[in-house]
Structures are given as C-alpha cells and as structure tokens.
Amino acid sequence: MSNVATNSVNVLGPTGSEKFMRRIMPLIALAVVLAVIPVFGPSRTVYSLLNAMGVNIVFAMSYNMLLGRAGLLSFGHAVYFGLGGYAAVHAMGAIEAASYGDGGFWASYPVFFLPVVGFAGGALAGAVIGWPSCRRAGTPFAMISLGVAELIAAAGFMFGSIFGGEEGVSGDRMNGPELFGLSLGPIEEVYWFIAFWTFIGVLGTYAFTRTPLGKMSEATRDNPERVEFVGYDPQKVRYLVFIFSGGFAGLAGGMAAVNYEIFTPEALSLAPSGMVLLMAYIGGIRYFAGPILGAILLTYMQSMMSDYSEAWLLYLGLLFIVIVMFAPGGLAGIFVGLFSGLRGEDAGENFRRWAVQVAGIVLMMIGIITLVEVSVHWSNNYGEVFHPFGVQLPHDGVLTWAVIFIPFVAGVGILRMAHKNKEGQA
C-alpha cells in the first residue's frame, strides 16, 4: 500500500510545470514589469505616483494577510504601517546623527535597508497589540482593532518626542552608506528602492501563504473549530499571522519613510486604515493579486482623480458599495470572470451580455456623475458651472436634468432587462 502511495505523491499535487506557470511566472512577470518601467522614461509626476503605488501595494498585501487569508477584519491596520514607519524615520535620524557624529552601528546602516527596521517595528507593535486582540475573531476582533486605532491615533498627537506632534518627524535619506550605487537623492533612484521592496513585499506575503502557518491561517478562517481538533490553537494561529501582517505593514511604512522623508500622526489614523481596507476589498480579497490591483487603482484615483474632481471620494465610496454588492470578488474576480468567460464555449454569448451590461453601467454613470458634479459646483457657490465638453450644465437648466435622468433611467432599464434575460435562460 505504501508503495502505491509513494508513487502517487507526484500525481497528487500540481506538476512541476503547473507550479512554474502558476507560482513562479507571475513573480517573474512582476519583476520584469518593475524593471522595465524606467525604460519608458516616466516623468517625475509618474515616478512619484509609482512610488506611492509601491508603498500601497505592500501595505494592501499585508492587510490581506488578515482580511483575505485569516478572515480577520481590522479597522486599524495603519497603526502598524505608522509605527513601522516611525521606527524607520527615527532610524533614518539615527543614521544621519551617527554619520556626522561618532559613527557606531547606525553609521554603517544603509538607508536602503530601513524597511527592515520598519518590519521589525510593525511586527513588534503587532506582537504587543495582537496579544489581547487576537483572543477573539469576528466582530470583537474588529471592534478591538477600531479601539486600538483610536487609541494610537490619539497617542500620536500626545507624545511629541516620539511622533513629533502635528508636524511629524522628518528625516534625510541621503545619509549613511550607499548601496547598489544609489544615493537615493533623485526620485528615479528612489524608484529602484521602492521597486526592490515592493517585490520583496509581494514575494514575502506570497511565500507566507505557502508555509504551514499560512495554510493553517486559511483553515482557521474557514473552520476554527475543526482546527482545534487537528492539534492547532486558533488563537495562536491568528496571533502569529497578526504579527507577520504587522511586520509587512511596517515594511510598507519603512518604504514610505524613505520615499516621503517624513511621518506625521495622520499616518496612524483611521483614514489610512479605511483606505487600505478599500484597496484590498476593491481589488479582491479572495485573490492573492487582488490587493495589488486595488492599491494601483486607488493610489491612481487618490492622486490623479483629485485633480479632476473634488468629489472623487464620493466616487470611491460608490465604487466600494458597488463592488460589495455586485462583485464581491473585486477587480480580480471580475478579471478572472472575464478571462474564463471568454475561453468558455459560449464566449460570444458572454461577450454580448457584458457589452449590454457595460452599456447600462456607462449610461448610469453619466447620470450619476452629472448629478454629483452639478451639485458640487452649485454648492461651492463660486458661480462656476459644470461644463463637460463645452456644454454648460447649470443646476437649474432643463438640459442638465435631462442629462441626469434620461441616461440613468435608460441604464437601469438596460441592466434590469439583461438580468431578466439571463434568468429567463436559466
């Protein structure tokens, strides 16, 4: 019997080439993308956007270790990002002081490796705060995380010598030994630093999912009771995952410390905690790469859409609600659905259905966006009128309300019809 079993080991798991395609290839692709981007000669604005994306990607990945993989909903993940970042920014100060002073350990510590300090800081914070909060899962865990977030955010404005009060703590990244010939002065050089640590962050969070602890964290999410009866303490599983998640959040904090050279108590507050939740969820928490997509999209919206519209946060909220209600798989889920739909037998049918849905959604969006923009312009009281493509749309114009209602109603009608057709077929 054991002979047969030994032979069948290879048959059981994925084959070598499957493993390579599914696990190694995406990582190689990520590395290639990161390495190729500078070839296109991005502008300084694009570089700073890319750097912000890198930080948020690692932050969102660390968050998804909790939400997606361990089933722990945290409302205070920025605490670990912030504490890791503060550890890194203080270490940056120590490097500066040491390299102009009497040397010592910090004089020989390259700024390039500050994310390691961030990781340690975040993991330490996770180890301390996780001890009480990981005793419970579900709603109590979420509530405790919210309480802790409030507590640390308040402390951020109180302990001036640590958090620097409202101005925060700033540093200078161009000190200490240089690594890989990077002075880290110009933003192009910072890009390489961010790209390196983004890759390490994604690689690290991925590797974690492959470990016994990572697998048991998924098992604990799905069935904590059964986990107890195969020899594991679900509390300990959650606690250890929490420490790692805090560590990777701190790593992202360390990346941010070097990128921005400043940390303020805002970084610990509920706003970034909420943002990272949105990134992970909109990207898709059940897919490993989901939070990467979410981080890219939301960072883009954060820095680019705010130029176009003051109401961008409103759109973000709408996007979140729509994803929660209609596409719980997030962006990654939508992509996977598209991909498998186009490869299936009824690709043509699927394609027609999506075209109809997209048309309906676009029409609804025209109505909603017009409504929001007209309202925002009107309530600002600057006398400015929303004028897309040169068309004046004042709040009291008949045309305005026609542009709001007709596409909206048409869009709703199309979506309802598409839905009914689908049900009729099924």
Add this chain to the structure above:
Amino acid sequence: MSIPALSINDLHKSFGPAHIIRGVTLDIEPGERHAIIGPNGAGKSTLFNLISGGYHPSKGSIKLRGEEIGGMKPFKINRKGLSRSFQVSNIFSNMTVRENVRCGVLYSMGYGYGFLRNVGNLHDVQRKTAEILESVDLLDKANLPAALLPYADQRTLEIAITIAGGADVIMLDEPTAGMSHSETERAVALIKQATEGKTLLIVEHDMGVVFNLADRISVLVYGEIIATGKPTEIRGNEKVREAYLGDEADAIEGDAA
C-alpha cells in the same frame, strides 16, 4: 491489566439547572472498539464533547492512558493522541480534499506553526497525506474542492481528517448518519480498516453498524450508563429493552447477525 486507553470516572456535566451527564463511569481498553448507544437526548454528544475537550466537566475525571484530560483545550487533547470526527460534516470546504487531509497531518509531523518551510516541499507530509487518502479510497478525488464532494465522500473525508494525525484513540460521532445502505456498508469496512489496532469510541444510531463494529457497547440513558457489555449481553439486557421502545427495541433484538 494494562492502563485503560480511556478511563472516565463519575463524570458529571450540568448546563445551569439541566443535569445532562449524571455520573458516567467507563473504562475502554487499548485496541477496543466501543460503541455508545442510547435514545435521543441521552447525552451522547455531550459526553463526546466532554472527552474531546469541547466542554468542561462539572465533576469527575477523564483520563487518557492514565493522564487527566478533563477540561483541557481540544488542541492539547488532540496532541496527546485523541482525535474525533463530527456528526455534521466539519471539513475545510474551501480547500481541496488533499489540503483537508494535509491540515490533519501537519501538526503531528512536527511542522506546527512553522513559517520557514514551503508545504509543497514537505515530502514526508505529502507521502503521509497520500497514504491516508489511499487508505480511505479518496485518492482519485484528491484535487477536488471538498465542498463539491458528494455527501458520503464528505463523511469519508471527515474520517480521513480524524485519523490523519495518527491519534491512537479515535472518536467517531455518528459516522454513517444520512448514508444509504450500500454507503453504510462501505463506511463500516473503511472504519474497521482505518482504525485497525487503535482504540475506537463511536456514537451511532444504526444498530446494524453498532453490532457489526463494536467489541463492547455502553447504553447511555438520561446521562447514565445503564449497561455495558458485549453485543450479545446488551441484546439480552432487560433494562436496555425498557429504555428503547417499539421499533428500536426490535431492531436490537432482530439484528442478530
């Protein structure tokens, strides 16, 4: 006489005013297959939960190979070599069959909470997982999501996870509940084979299964064991006949296989 695999002494459990287990005393020898039967509400599941660590005993002791385990956390009891299955399928439904069994194997092979090894490279774990799957005849379904398995296969997987950790005291809570006749026969054969040389404690309603499988039977009624003995002794016991009314009593009588 050797130390009993499981020794329960004057065990009580109350939930508020409800006195569910009222002084159970029971010794199970190593290698014995012991069945607990009794009418609905007799406290069989409560007794199971007390032994496996789900509940704290109100009074009394539970010893696993002479060591007190009453009130211990389930995962600690599991590490001492006692494993149980559940009445309703309690599997990791988002994982494949293979991953389910692997979850049962990992701790016992010493990988615990490890975070420095890739599970894909743990060949001893893979070999053990394959052996378990082979022994319960689920090898061909190894890569199916557990949630998609037919009911009987989910029950089998439940048993596979239970035996995966290599525990030598196995507790099965109604392993054949809801199975068809042929599925039940297969399940009994599987249980016999998978628990070979191990101590088995089983709760079961199907009298055919009980009399086929058990070396000894205990009858639990209203939180007390009214009789313990070999199947033939239980069948002829007057108190047992009184506890079971009508059809079930006939079933006990009639199933003289």
